[in-house]
Amino acid sequence: MMDDEEYKHLIRRCIRCSICKWIPQLQIKSKKYATICPAIDMYNFHPYSGGGKIILALALEMEKIKPSEELRDIVYKCTECGGCDVSCKFLNNLEPLEIIIKLREKLVDLGYGPMPKQQQYIDSVKKNNNPYNEPHENRLNWLPEDINIDPNAQVLYFVGCTSSYRRKEMAIAACRVLNAAGVPFNILDNEEYCCGSPVFRTGDINTFKDFMNKNVDAIEAKNIKKVVFSCAGCYDTFKVHYPLYRNYNFEVKHSVEFFNELIENGKLLLTKKVPLTVTYHDPCHLGRNAEPYKEWKGKVVNLMPLISIHVPPKPKRCGTDGVYESPRELLKKIPELKFIEMERIKEYSYCCGAGAGVKSAFPEFALHTAKNRIQEAEDTGAQVITSSCPFCSTNLQDAIHESDSLLKYYDINELLMMAIGITDEKLKEFLGEVA
C-alpha cells in the first residue's frame, strides 16, 4: 500500500473527470446500469465519489478544510467497494481506494473516525473477538452435531464472525458440501477470532495486527496446508491484507474456488437438478478487492522533464485478478440451473452496499444500494440471486424484503447443497435443529 509521500503526491492528481462514478466506459451497456459508486448514487454531491474523496484528502492536507464530523460522515459513507478504483485505473495511475483508506486512517488519528456505531463493533471485536457483541464461547453454536470435523485434517474451514453468529446457514452449507465431497477438514473451535477486517477498514492497524497474529498462529500451530473460507471478507483479509504485515505458510481458498476444483476432480458430484434461473453477485471482497498486492522493488526513472517511469514496471492493482470464474463455472455445472449475468459483473460489479461499516453506520445507505442491485438482478429475469459473502447475503436479503421482490437469495453453497441432494427444506431443518 502507498506510503505517506505517495499519498501526498497522488491526492494532487485527480482530474475530476468523474470516471470513478461510472463502470469502465467500455463496459457500459445501458443507461440504467452505468454507474459504479453507491455513495455518489445515493448522496449525489461530488465529494461522495471516489474522486471527490481525493479532493477532500487534498483539501484536508492543504488545510482548506479542518477535520470535522461533516468530513467524517462523507468519508465513511463509502463501502470501500473499489469500483471507483477499477474505473479510474483503466487509464489513470491514481489509487482512489487506497487514498480513501488512508484518509480514514488520518481521521482516526485526528480523533474523528470511525463512526460511533462502527466504534461499537470495533470495541466488540476487541472485547468479544467478534463485532456482534456475542460471547466468544458461543462461536460454535451454529455447528450441527452431524457435521464431521477431523482434528487432524490439513484443510481448515475458517468460519468467520458473520457466518458464526448471523448467517449460520452459510457455515452449515459449506460444511455439508465439504462432508459430501469427503474432504476431511478442521475448524479452529474457540481459537478462531475475528479476522480483523472491521478494525483494519476503520484504520486501527495495531488491533488488526493482533487479530491477524492470533489467527495465523492458531492455524500454523495445527499444521494446516489450506484454509477455506465461505466469507469473502475474511478471505480478502487473509489473502490481501495479512501479507502486507506477515507472511504465512498455508494456502487460502474461497469455497467457490475449492468446491469448483472438487467438482472438476470428480470428488464432488452434482446429481440433482436445480431448475432455477440464477444470477450471481460478485462480492467486492471476492472480486476486485481480492486481488493481492504485488510487491514492487524498483526505482523511478526520470525519462525526460515531467515524465518518469517505474523500472521495472510497477504492478497496478486493478481488480483484474479477483475470483470471478470459479463461482460462474461452479453454477454452470449444476444440472439444469440456468445461469444468467447481470450487466455489472466481475471487476465492475456493483457493490451490495454493506461493506466498510456502512451497514452498521448508515443502514439506509446500505439498503438503497442493495435495492439497486436487486433491481438489476430482477431485470435479468432470474428467480434467484446468489453470492458468496455473508455481508452481501444479509444486505441483499434485506433489500429483497424491503422492496417486496419475488427474487430469492441463496448462498452459492446452498445451491450446491441442492445439487448434491440436500434440499432447501433440509437446510431449514438443520437450522431448526441448531436453534
Place this chain on the structure above:
Amino acid sequence: MTEDILFQKLVEIFSSKYVSRERNILNNYSKDLSFYPEKAPKYVAWPTDTKKIEEVLKLANELKFSVIPISSSSGPRHHGDTIPHKDNTIVLDLSNMNKILNIDRKNRVVMIEPGVTFGKLIPELQNKGLRLLLPLHPRDSKSVLTSALEREPITIPRYHWDSSDPLLCTEVFFGTGDLFRTGTAAGPGTIKEQQATGQAQVNPMGPTQFSPFRVIQGAQGSLGVVTWATLKLELIPTIQKVVHIQSDTIPELLNLQHELIKYRLCNELLILNNLNLACLVKKNAQEITELKNKIKRWNLLYIIAGRGKLAEDKISYLEGDIRDIIGDLGLKGLISENIINDNDILQVLSQATPDPWRLKLKGGYQDIFFLTSFEKITEFISIVEKEVPQDLGIYIQPINQGTSYHCEFDLYYDPSNDAEKTNIKEKFLKISTNLMDSGAFFNRPYGILTKEVYKRHDDSTQTALKKVKKIFDPNNVLNPGVLCFDE
C-alpha cells in the same frame, strides 16, 4: 426634415442614378404574390458598395426612417416580407451588388454578394466542378443569398448538417449601421489577412461564444443587412442516377425515404404529389394535367451519385444496398421507368428556371409550409386535402439529415379571378391556423400569418427575440413590423 432633404441626403449617399422616387418603380416594391396589403416605399436605393449601406443605416437611425433590404433583381416576390409596413420606408435593393467574390474549389465554398442569382452562380460553379445546395428548382433571378438567409429547405438532406446550411459566414451591417463579420470571418484579422493564412470563412459558428449568423438568418432583413456570405458547396458527381418510385398511398414512400436518409444513401431525396411533380417537369397547364393524370398520386424521387474513377462502384454499392432496403420494405413493384425522363428530373433538381414552376399551372399560388415530424405528415396532408380537393400541390422534404420534414402545400389559383383569389385567401388562413392548432411548426412565419404563428408560441421566445432586436436594431429601422417585432 422635409422629404426633399431626405431624398437629397440619399442622393448624396447613392448618387441620383441609384435612388428613385418614381411611382412606377416604387410600385414594383409595393406588392407581391401574397395576400399582404399593398404599400409603396417612399424611395428605393440601389447601393453598389458596403460604405453606402453603412451610411444609409446611420442616417436611418438618425432620421428615424425605415429600411427594407431586398436582394433579388426581378421576378415575383412571394411572402409579404418586403412590403413596407410604415410610411417612412426606403427599400434598399441590393441586386446591383452581385459579384461572386470568390469560388474556392479546394475548400468547397463560395463567397457571394446579395445580388448574385441562382441563374448566374450555378453555371459559374459548374465550370469548377462545384454545385450549390439548392432549394427545389429555384427561379433563376432569385438571390442565392436570400434563399440561404430565409432557411429555404434544400433537396439533399444528407448534406443538410444543420438547419442553417448552406449558409456559412456573413458580413453584415446591423440595424445600428455597425459592420460585423460572423463565424470565423470575424477574425482575428481582416478577410485579406485571414486568406493569407489559408482561411476561407468556412465555419459559421462564433465568433467565440455566440453565433450571430443564426439570428440574422430567418430575420427577414429586420436585424441586419448582409453584404456578402459564404456558402457551402459540394462537388459535382460524375454519375447521377435518378430513381422515381410511385405509389397511390404515401406511408410506404415515407418509410423508404426514412431508410434512405437514415443511412445517407442518396443525394436528392423528396416526395411530391403528382401535381407538383408535373408542375416541375412540364411547361404548361395542359401538359401538367396530362402528366398528373398519368402518374400515381405519390412520387418519391431520389438520386444516387458517384464521383471520379470509382463512380460506377459507388453506384453499384448504393443500388445494391437500396435494393435490399426496398426488398425488405416490400416496395419492389413501385419503381417506375421512363414515365418522366431522368434528365428532366435531373434538370429540375440541379438547375434554376426562368419560369417559376409554381406559377405554371394557373399563374398564381399560395404556399403553406411548415416543419413537422415523420409521424405527423400524413395527418397534415389529410387536414389540407379535406379543404382543398383539387389544384393542390404537395412537397415533402426531409431536412436536417432527416430529423424533421418541410411540408409544403401549394394552393394553385388564377390571380385574375377575384372570387377564386378570395376563396384561396380564406382557405389559406383557415387551413394554416388549423395546421398550427394541430402542431405544425411554422418556423418561417411570413406576412398575414405571422401574428397567428407567434400567438401560438411560447411567450418567452417573443420576449427574447425582441431583446435581440433591441440589441442589433435598437431604433427599429430595419424592416419594422415583420415577425414579432413592432411596427
Place this chain on the structure above:
Amino acid sequence: MVLENEIFKDFEDIVGKNNINDGKVITTAYAYNWCMEFFNYMEDKEPSPFSSIPKAVILPASTEEVAEIIKLCNKYGIKFKAQSTGLGPWNQPSTDNCIIVDLRRMNKLVKIDEKNLYAVIEPYVSGAQLQVEAMKYGLNCHMPGAGPHVSPLASATSMAGPGFTSPSTGHSARNVLGVEWVLPTGDIMRLGAIGLKKKPDWYNGDGPGPSLRGIMRGWVGAKSGIGVFTKVAVKLFPYPCSTDFTITGKSPNYGFKIPKYLRLYVMDCKTYEFLEEVMLKVDEEEISFMCSHLSGSGLAAIFSNSLQGLIGKAKLAQLKVPIVILITARTDREFDYKQKVMDNLIQELNIKDIIGKSYSPEPVFYAEALRSNLGLHGFITTGSFQSSKGGSDTAAVCLLSTKMNIPLKMEYIKSGAIGNDSGKGVWMTSYESGHYYHMESPTMFDQTDDHSVKGMAEYMEASNQLDLLKHLGAPFFVEGTQMHELFGPHMSNYHIWLRKIKQAFDPNNIADSGFYISPHSKE
C-alpha cells in the same frame, strides 16, 4: 461564506433538505477542478487547484426547480454556476458570492426518436449512456471529444463540440434541435418546435423566425453565463458498423471482438503540405468515420493504455506527420467500396498504410474509437494536459497554426515546463466530410509541479498572442472578460455585442460570467 439561514431555507424549500449543502466540506470540494492551477495563475492568483468557494451547492431535479433557484438567486443577488458532469475549470465559480447548481439529478434520457433520428436528454446523461441506448436502435450520437463520460447536453449547449468522429457526426453545436433553457432571470424558454403551445415536439430548434440558438452559444458555449440548459434534442446518426460491442478480459487489459466493417489506416504524410492534400482528398470521398491528424507522440498515445505501453511504441512516435483514418460500413458492398476508394487513394498518393503491416493496434483501440475514449489518453504521460489553440476553419490554417506553434512550444519544452512532444503535439480533425477543420494543441504538464503549472500558463498566453497577431483563428479559450477584451477589438468588436446580449438576457448579472463576459467592462 455560507448562506444566511433564511436564504438557505428558501433554497431548501425548492429542492428538499438532502439536496442542498452549504457546509465547508462540500463547498470546498466543489471549488476544485482540473487545470484550475494554471487558470488561477493566468489570472495573477496563486496556482492553487481551488477556485472561489461557492456559498452552497444545490441539486435540482427538474427544470422548474432550476427556474425557481435562479429566481431566488435574482431575488437575493447571488450568482449561480451550473454544471453537468463538471469536468474542467469552466465549471468553477469566479466569485464567492455564488452557488453551484449541480445538475446531476437531472439525468433522464427523455426519448430516443427512432423515426426522426434524435434523442432528448437532460444534463446528466453521459455520452456513453446515450450511445448505448441509441445503439439499441442501430443509431449513434456525436460524442464529445472529452470522452464518453461527459455530458452531451453540456457539449451541445455550453461547451466546445469537436469529437473524434466529427467527419461523420459533425460538431455538437450543429447537432442541436429543440432546447429547453432556463434564462438568467429564471424564465423558461423553449427553442423551436418545443416552444409551441399546442403539441410541442423536439425535432427543430430554430425559430419561429431567427434562431435563438445563435444567442445560446457560438463555436464554444457560454459556460453557464447565459443560463441553464435543462433539456436538449440532439441529432442521431446511423451506428457506423455492426452494433455488436463485446468486450473481453478484465480491466485494464480489455480485449474487443472487432465488429464487422471496421478498418483503420495510419499513414505518414511526412510533410504538412502533403497531409493537407491527403486529408482533403480523403474527406472529399465521404468515406471516413474518423479522419484525424495527430503528432507521432499523440498517435502513440491513442494506441497506449499506459506510459509503459507508450514507451514501447517509439516507432509510432517517430512518424513525422501521421494521418489516422477509420472507415466503417453497414454492408459488404459499402465496406468493399470504401476500401477500394482507400486503395486507390493510397496508390494515387503513393503513400503507405502501416496498419496490419508494421503495426497492428490492440483490438481494444477499436472499442475506444467507437466509444470516443481516445481523448483520455492525453493524461497518461504527465498526468495532465490541456489544449492550447482550438481554432477552426480550413485545413490550411490548421496546419499553418500547427507549424507556427512548434518553435513557441519548443521554448517551453526546453525550459522543462511542458512535456516534450517535439512541439508538434496536435490533434486535428475534419468536420462534415471536410467542410471545415479544427486543430488544437494538447500540451502535457504536471499539475503537481509549480514550475510546470506556471510554464503552462505562460505558454497558453503566448500561444493566444500568436493566434491573435498572426491571424490564426480564435482559440477555444477566448472566454471571460479579459480574453474577450483582448480579442474583441481584432474581431469585429464582437465583445461589445456579446456584452449587450449578456446585459439584455441577464439584467441582474446573476449567471456567473467568469467564463463568459461581464456586463460591464470594468468588472
